[in-house]
Amino acid sequence: MEPIYMLGLREVKRYTRSKPQIIASLGQPLLYLLALGFGLGAVYQKAGGGSYLQFISPGIIGMAVLFSSVFSGIALLWDRQFGFLKETLVAPVPRLEIMIGRTLGSATTSMFQGLLVSVVCLIAGFRPISLASIPLAFLFLLLIAILFAALGTTIGSVIPDMQAFPIVMNFLVLPIFFLSGALFPLDSSPKALKIISAFDPLSYGVDGMRGALVGHSHYGPLVDAVVLCGIAIVLLCIGAWRFSKIEI
Amino acid sequence: MIRVQQLVKKFGDFTAVDNVSFDVAKGEIFAFLGPNGAGKTTTIKMLTTLLAPTSGTLEIDGMNPVEKQHEVRKQFGIVFQDPSLDQDLTAWENMELHGALYHVPRKVRKQRAELLLKLFELWDRKDSLVKTFSGGMKRRLEIARGFLHTPKILFLDEPTLGLDPQSRNQLWTHVKNLNQNEGVTVFLTTHYMDEADRVASRIAVIDHGKIVAIGSSAELKAQTGKESLEDAFLALTGTAIRDETAGSAEQMRQVAKMWRR
Numbered sequence A: 001m002e003p004i005y006m007l008g009l010r011e012v013k014r015y016t017r018s019k020p021q022i023i024a025s026l027g028q029p030l031l032y033l034l035a036l037g038f039g040l041g042a043v044y045q046k047a048g049g050g051s052y053l054q055f056i057s058p059g060i061i062g063m064a065v066l067f068s069s070v071f072s073g074i075a076l077l078w079d080r081q082f083g084f085l086k087e088t089l090v091a092p093v094p095r096l097e098i099m100i101g102r103t104l105g106s107a108t109t110s111m112f113q114g115l116l117v118s119v120v121c122l123i124a125g126f127r128p129i130s131l132a133s134i135p136l137a138f139l140f141l142l143l144i145a146i147l148f149a150a151l152g153t154t155i156g157s158v159i160p161d162m163q164a165f166p167i168v169m170n171f172l173v174l175p176i177f178f179l180s181g182a183l184f185p186l187d188s189s190p191k192a193l194k195i196i197s198a199f200d201p202l203s204y205g206v207d208g209m210r211g212a213l214v215g216h217s218h219y220g221p222l223v224d225a226v227v228l229c230g231i232a233i234v235l236l237c238i239g240a241w242r243f244s245k246i247e248i
Numbered sequence B: 001m002i003r004v005q006q007l008v009k010k011f012g013d014f015t016a017v018d019n020v021s022f023d024v025a026k027g028e029i030f031a032f033l034g035p036n037g038a039g040k041t042t043t044i045k046m047l048t049t050l051l052a053p054t055s056g057t058l059e060i061d062g063m064n065p066v067e068k069q070h071e072v073r074k075q076f077g078i079v080f081q082d083p084s085l086d087q088d089l090t091a092w093e094n095m096e097l098h099g100a101l102y103h104v105p106r107k108v109r110k111q112r113a114e115l116l117l118k119l120f121e122l123w124d125r126k127d128s129l130v131k132t133f134s135g136g137m138k139r140r141l142e143i144a145r146g147f148l149h150t151p152k153i154l155f156l157d158e159p160t161l162g163l164d165p166q167s168r169n170q171l172w173t174h175v176k177n178l179n180q181n182e183g184v185t186v187f188l189t190t191h192y193m194d195e196a197d198r199v200a201s202r203i204a205v206i207d208h209g210k211i212v213a214i215g216s217s218a219e220l221k222a223q224t225g226k227e228s229l230e231d232a233f234l235a236l237t238g239t240a241i242r243d244e245t246a247g248s249a250e251q252m253r254q255v256a257k258m259w260r261r
Helices: A002-016 A019-024 A027-039 A041-046 A052-071 A074-082 A084-089 A095-124 A131-158 A164-178 A191-198 A201-214 A221-245 B040-047 B069-075 B091-101 B106-119 B135-147 B165-182 B193-199 B217-224 B229-237 B248-260
Strands: B002-011 B014-024 B029-033 B055-060 B076-079 B153-157 B185-190 B202-207 B210-215
Touching: A002 A019, A002 A095, A002 B091, A027 A041, A027 A052, A027 A095, A041 A052, A052 A095, A052 A131, A052 A164, A052 A201, A074 A084, A074 A095, A074 A131, A074 A164, A084 B091, A095 A131, A095 A221, A131 A164, A131 A201, A131 A221, A164 A201, A201 A221, B002 B040, B014 B040, B014 B055, B014 B202, B014 B210, B029 B040, B029 B165, B029 B193, B040 B055, B040 B153, B040 B185, B069 B076, B076 B135, B091 B106, B091 B135, B106 B135, B135 B153, B135 B165, B153 B165, B165 B185, B165 B193, B185 B193, B193 B229, B202 B217, B202 B229, B210 B217, B210 B229, B217 B229
Parallel strands: B029 B185, B029 B202, B076 B153, B153 B185
Antiparallel strands: B002 B014, B002 B055, B202 B210
């Protein structure tokens, strides 16, 4: 178990030592929150949807976690570049443990990023329905972080190219975000969109958090949790398998 | 301790290691001496489970590194040709992480990390980030780290590349001492004759992926009728300058290989 903990701790240490990264990555969620939350708020209210800020805050928190966890996969490419990857590859540690350690480390830092954005949402005027629902929201935040950190790390182990990684990621992450129901209610969206969203793991994460924090869920919290856990486990296994294939 | 028979590694149609066979005894310091691109690093990568051979058999402490990757990884330590430290961690954190990866018990880990950092004169800087270290200090830290889990075999792939004579001298003194005191088998590659001459009990001269001569420094000199190992080396490998074959074309091939799988 110790290799998992130490590899995770390494990710956290590297993250906390890079203060500009922490601050800069708050920018994008903040922009969405202000521009959409306040910009579209009045229209949403007129259409009878209630407070848009209440609605999108869980989505924005989910987005912050999505972006930081998926992009943490690039750490693997840096490790390849600077050679540290070799140190982990020759170590007598099962590849699944390496994968889990890295993923949990990245997930921890992404969670922290999500919590920072939550604080920003609270300041902007977001109010969860009850304090008792916060642990459940926290669980969903954790699941989103683990799932997408595993995805990022898996992709990082498949794409060894520093230039290609961000392009592939943007190609993947933007649809994941926009089709997830983070910004619009799935209940009233067209059927085709509903079907597409059902294949988007973030839909379940945001839905779970929204259910916990705002009291409105499309799929139901149990479905959300089961789907997220299932996909996360599958991704961890694929990642470990990819890891065992890396040759340098 | 190490047994290699008819080892072959091909990258596409390029043969990097061509039918290489040798044995390394327990406690021996064995040197692979060869020009750039001779196949030294490729051989080390295959011995250390990082690359699978095209054909031939390998044995590390009686085990095949292709089949028993996990067991074999416990037996050796390695200092790579290029840096493999985490630059954003301190020297101490690098040592701790290594100890954890090799399941060294906490208490032993602390004692040994302290001993080795003091030995390699890095103790004063143990809490500095590695990116603030000079090239020589990084190298010393890598070697100290390689010894942390008391490996049976230590692989050193051109460990003195880019070091000044003082650091090189000191480094080999430590490696020799650890070899004597802890009985660790050392497999090193270098293209500095004087190092091979001074440190190694046996030397294999490798060129174009083939072993052209193997024996002690004295034997190699006798075999070629030359007075210095340098002259013997040139007599064996010729005087033409080599280009690294692992150029951009090779890298492209590697990338293509990853995608195909």
